Amino acid sequence: MEDSHDHTGVLDAVMERVRSHIGEGRVADYIPELAGVDPDEFGFAMATVDGDLYSVGDHARTRFSMQSITKVFTLALVMHGHSGSDVWKRVHREPSGNAFNSLHQLEFENGVPRNPMINPGALIVTDQLLSDTGDSAGALQDLLCAETGDPGLHADNLVAESETRSGDRNRALAYLMASFGTIRNPVPEVLDHYFRQCSITISCEELARAGLFLARRGRRSDGSELLSPSDARRILAVMLTCGTYDAAGEFAYRVGLPCKSGVGGGILAVVPGVCTVAAWGPGLDEKGNSVTAALALEAFTDVTGCSVF
């Protein structure tokens, strides 16, 4: 952020941009348990690499379902592990040009997903993390608890069960990959971890803190290295080009920051070396990104000039 903009101005600008749009969009209903979220909730938080935390909105401390935002964290864990360089043999890093749960590209490309930010790619990452750690969902939960400082972060069991019951599309993706031999662990086990990961709930304030290692060039809150600086940079590149489903170009154009969104309505954005931003509103646009969270991020970069471009 440029010096001329203090955090109050930023938060005010965000709320001003968002206010009249609260309630817009459509709450995700393909996971029944998510459909009941109040569409009028909104939260926004920013955490700086210097340790400051600012937030605005009535629900900056309300927990919501992380869903696909977990994909960034599981990718980081895999890149941290001994399989760091191997994972890129199992998943590419190109934008897909298709919806997050599309099968046909996966079929044409022999079960090797386009990137780790879409469902099939995240299933491969989960499969790898399961092989690396023996407990993929547990490893993710540990990371999130440590980075937020809250040992109580956990999956919402009702959501996890709802995901499991309505997870046929993800089952199809996983079995298609298994038929190509690109998933290694038993499919039901991989899916179980994947569903539990997606079901973890987190608030904007917690999410902004949890993602700070990406702004800190790979350093965790305790100063240890989760990722090398170049690997941290590379995750940001993957987020920018692939992190918002089939709207990555639109986000790069409008927001200009590496982002990762989830159908729970959250979006995590990173200003490299400076801060993270987390925004949440349950109403989604047709591409599956939160309407109010996207507007909040747009206001943030407009006011602060904090685009990477």
Place this chain on the structure above:
Amino acid sequence: MEDSHDHTGVLDAVMERVRSHIGEGRVADYIPELAGVDPDEFGFAMATVDGDLYSVGDHARTRFSMQSITKVFTLALVMHGHSGSDVWKRVHREPSGNAFNSLHQLEFENGVPRNPMINPGALIVTDQLLSDTGDSAGALQDLLCAETGDPGLHADNLVAESETRSGDRNRALAYLMASFGTIRNPVPEVLDHYFRQCSITISCEELARAGLFLARRGRRSDGSELLSPSDARRILAVMLTCGTYDAAGEFAYRVGLPCKSGVGGGILAVVPGVCTVAAWGPGLDEKGNSVTAALALEAFTDVTGCSVF
């Protein structure tokens, strides 16, 4: 068959055409249990509506895995049932222009398969037959036993288990349809029946007899009506346009008869009102059709003039 051709001439011509090609093609290996079949086996049989049965080849009485040839019989059972007209709301009847286990067309067409002769379509038919009868695989076995007069026809359990173990592609197809709501019974149950159906073994002589109801305008061996004459005719139309995977046009061009092939190496062909022909050789061409069985059918129509065209 025209009167000028007695059956001996036909059988001789078939053997002459096939002889030098025995052993060609590639035995299906994606189901491990099938990969062990001797590639040099060959059998051929024809059964007339008048009750005559002729055969040639060392293995006309050797049982082989029916695989996709069962799709014709389960379709007939569903059309016979009270759901006869309903099934066409759940599956189309157009050629697919794609491989038998392709997913992408199914994805674009919202989980409604192109036709009942490809895997996803046959899964829908099995799902319907399961709803109609409570035991899809049992209903099929009963029909085959009755029509062949051999109460001992049954699934090969080793093949069924092998299919189950290597059935991830079919699982992906079934879960993709379930995600669209076009499969109604639990996917594992539908797959279980489907795999057992595909694993039934039959010989050329038995298969020719079993399919005679198609040549008899829908009449079973006991004279009862399995299908109305127009429904029998319609199954033949579906076989001709869709029965040999992505080589239906080629078969229509070269053979000119309604056919259904299976990756076990068998092909069933029908001369409407006249006879059925069953040929078997384990070696498959790149489209998944038996090399020697296709040649045998080609020789059959060349000699007899029994094309529908």
Place this chain on the structure above:
Amino acid sequence: MEDSHDHTGVLDAVMERVRSHIGEGRVADYIPELAGVDPDEFGFAMATVDGDLYSVGDHARTRFSMQSITKVFTLALVMHGHSGSDVWKRVHREPSGNAFNSLHQLEFENGVPRNPMINPGALIVTDQLLSDTGDSAGALQDLLCAETGDPGLHADNLVAESETRSGDRNRALAYLMASFGTIRNPVPEVLDHYFRQCSITISCEELARAGLFLARRGRRSDGSELLSPSDARRILAVMLTCGTYDAAGEFAYRVGLPCKSGVGGGILAVVPGVCTVAAWGPGLDEKGNSVTAALALEAFTDVTGCSVF
């Protein structure tokens, strides 16, 4: 036709089935000049191999635009020529599973069209006929004049010009093939012949007579051989599997005869060895086939039992 049905019964049955549907469907409007045709016109004609001609409908002698029906005749001319066997190296004979003017399958399959009944395949056939004869459109016109006995059959210049002006999709198909090297003559020249061919006008009575060589196993009206009996049979196979755009399966199921339709609203059907049938009504269904002509053919096979199945 079975003896129990005289031609009067057939014609009556056709009219009865069609009457209440006259005017249904949508007149093709992508070629502006065709959009002005009166949607209430209807004609039907059958020509037997014995030389009889029967017709019904107020417009059995009204000329309409042949459009894609010409594809059967240009294919026959190419198969007749010295390039007969070569043409199948340039175009496949499988159903496409896609709309008649689709590009994406052509792109994936390196510019080799699925079959000669869809636009790209017919452009290849025209290209070949142009190489064979130096005048593809002229060769077609000569054939049609000779078989109908009317030397005055010709292209409608206004329609041809309208096709040319609105032919960008066909230009795209042709240039895509040229980019793969699968079109040999200059694209504008091939398109010029193609557009003129499509623009030839013909009546039901004339069309039924013109197609009789297909029912006569390849013999022209003067007794000479246009095609060998096996080649004639093979064109019928291509018509049945590919002749009605992406509704070939539906036509096989409902009509059970080799057919070729055109967006001018005409359909030509063949009963091998017996007769041809031509029906015309300008209103098209969503697949591009005439609503009333399809109903007329369905009534014809219902009454006569003249399905190939």
Place this chain on the structure above:
Amino acid sequence: MEDSHDHTGVLDAVMERVRSHIGEGRVADYIPELAGVDPDEFGFAMATVDGDLYSVGDHARTRFSMQSITKVFTLALVMHGHSGSDVWKRVHREPSGNAFNSLHQLEFENGVPRNPMINPGALIVTDQLLSDTGDSAGALQDLLCAETGDPGLHADNLVAESETRSGDRNRALAYLMASFGTIRNPVPEVLDHYFRQCSITISCEELARAGLFLARRGRRSDGSELLSPSDARRILAVMLTCGTYDAAGEFAYRVGLPCKSGVGGGILAVVPGVCTVAAWGPGLDEKGNSVTAALALEAFTDVTGCSVF
């Protein structure tokens, strides 16, 4: 660039990384006139917003064919014009997930290209610039001459003719869009301008200077505003997500800068607010990007830390 790295160190590092790879890759041969370029040539230049220019390589002043690099400049001209906001109604800004000259996505998406960095999108931009200025190729040449300070920059007529002769794929793309009504000017005219634009030759030193307005937040060399700062930022976002064909994710990961490549072997990269970098080597990888130019850019960001991430 960080202070600890003077320009000499950067240039040395680039040459060291590139040296052993000179000659690798495959010179583009689909435009015959390009195929004759010496594969061993290499050049590299950087131009700072402060007016400094540095270069290395024997061919930093050798002119090469701009090809797709022109797409950035024509897009800038259109965004500058009164149609700036309108152009985004005619072309999207999402990564395509496909090759630069692919048709099938264009077909499924009704003739609206994915982004202006692939051929169909650039044809739309050219069509718009033609409508805006009456002379698209002329407007581009004027811009390049002004920004480089060399009034003699021009198209290579032999290359332009070669493009025209071998441009059937682009013709297919343009006519497909015309069939959807998304191209407005006559296709041959649009193609003529497009081919001439692609054929302009430029050296690394000139290209680095020509692109400086992108690093200067939209300011031209004479200080006037070609683009607003936010529009300049947005073009960079489009370059990063879409500028290197189907390898945009890979470039973001490895280089981390907005880039635009061309099949002539050149790549232009931008460090926002700091400098531009131009690299050239004729040998291309399988995605169509220069092998040595990509390595040079990778070395540049490694040494300088000048990634946007």
